[in-house]
Amino acid sequence: MRYRKLHLEELEELRSEFVQFLAANSIPADEWEELKKKDKEKAETLIEMFSDIFWEKALGNIQCVELREPKRLRVVRFEEEEAKLIEMRIPNGSSLDFTNGADIAALSQGKIDLAAENLEMYTGQRAYSGKRNEELFGFIEQGAQPCKLVVWETLRRMIK
Numbered sequence: 692m693r694y695r696k697l698h699l700e701e702l703e704e705l706r707s708e709f710v711q712f713l714a715a716n717s718i719p720a721d722e723w724e725e726l727k728k729k730d731k732e733k734a735e736t737l738i739e740m741f742s743d744i745f746w747e748k749a750l751g752n753i754q755c756v757e758l759r760e761p762k763r764l765r766v767v768r769f770e771e772e773e774a775k776l777i778e779m780r781i782p783n784g785s786s787l788d789f790t791n792g793a794d795i796a797a798l799s800q801g802k803i804d805l806a807a808e809n810l811e812m813y814t815g816q817r818a819y820s821g822k823r824n825e826e827l828f829g830f831i832e833q834g835a836q837p838c839k840l841v842v843w844e845t846l847r848r849m850i851k
Contacts, residue, residue, distance in 0.1 A: 695746075755837070
């Protein structure tokens with residue numbers, strides 16, 4: 692497997708896609724039920740194959756992710772050949788919290804003066820050591836959430 696096997700709850704949410712996958716592999720519903728009982732190893736292999744297909748497609752559609760901690764926000768843009776990072780850090784004395792929804796809303800509405808918060812901003816970029824989607828998957832497994840490209844662009848404009 693390139694990624695990880697989908698959890699039962701995730702498979703349940705993707706039921707129709709999984710049924711289509713089974714149908715494309717000439718496995719009708721009754722045969723699938725029989726396979727789960729009599730050949731668990733083959734059933735697991737099919738779930739792993741579906742999981743990799745799902746992750747590959749999903750990861751290919753993600754351009755940016757964000758990782759939030761109370762005093763640190765990292766937004767990573769995954770381009771074709773490299774990942775680019777923008778990181779904002781809040782000094783310890785500040786009450787601003789990147790995990791607080793009200794603070795995020797106030798920031799996005801311009802109600803908090805970022806200059807007064809003495810934010811530290813960092814940027815960086817690095818070529819992938821492996822494949823793009825595998826590195827992106829690593830971020831997601833660490834808790835990163837997909838975000839819109841506009842988040843990246845807004846932070847980038849703040850730096851200039």
